[in-house]
Amino acid sequence: MRAKVGIPAQEILKQYSDMEYLCYTIAFHAAPTIMRQKAASLIIFKNGSRPLKQVWLGNRERCEQYFPLRSFCLYERPESVGVLFYQPDLLADCLLKPETKQFLAHFGYAPEMSLNEKLTALAARYQTGCPHEIGVFLDYPLHDVKAFADCRKDCLLTGYWKVYAEEKAALKRFREFDYSKNRILQALLRGVSPQRVAYV
Numbered sequence: 001m002r003a004k005v006g007i008p009a010q011e012i013l014k015q016y017s018d019m020e021y022l023c024y025t026i027a028f029h030a031a032p033t034i035m036r037q038k039a040a041s042l043i044i045f046k047n048g049s050r051p052l053k054q055v056w057l058g059n060r061e062r063c064e065q066y067f068p069l070r071s072f073c074l075y076e077r078p079e080s081v082g083v084l085f086y087q088p089d090l091l092a093d094c095l096l097k098p099e100t101k102q103f104l105a106h107f108g109y110a111p112e113m114s115l116n117e118k119l120t121a122l123a124a125r126y127q128t129g130c131p132h133e134i135g136v137f138l139d140y141p142l143h144d145v146k147a148f149a150d151c152r153k154d155c156l157l158t159g160y161w162k163v164y165a166e167e168k169a170a171l172k173r174f175r176e177f178d179y180s181k182n183r184i185l186q187a188l189l190r191g192v193s194p195q196r197v198a199y200v
Helices: 007-014 018-029 052-064 088-095 098-105 115-128 142-150 167-189
Strands: 040-046 070-077 080-086
Touching (some): 007 167, 018 040, 040 052, 052 070, 070 115, 080 115, 088 115
Antiparallel strands (some): 070 080
């Protein structure tokens, strides 16, 4: 269901500096957003075997030069930082759909809010947990976001999100996302640097 990193790619990743590894992480996990298949991707940077949280916080502006995306910090905790990478035009259009605006209004998002104001409101709601409406910011189908929030029935399948309806359409999108991620991996195997891979 999801693109995986094979052994050849793992060997290449071991040779990367922390900055290169950070760029790879963004390119791989945000690939569907880079390819404009979805409006946004959420990436959580942690300080584990690689100090990705520290590297991101210290190199955000430099790192953003390598990708055709905007970024917005949704939360920062002692062990991690959650960053939304997004295409401004796609995300704005996604959130302006009438049914989406109506859904967001239930959580305090006023229709006249700008995109940045909505992101700021989303970050504020992260202070008390993971808000259900994050799904619409990530360009998941509204019917699946609502079904997940209601918790009243079992999902049909789990992939990039939990699917409750229109299974075939969801599987098609999952395959497209996997293709984009695999395209990134293949570029790395050809020797393309992580800083340039988003434009291959």
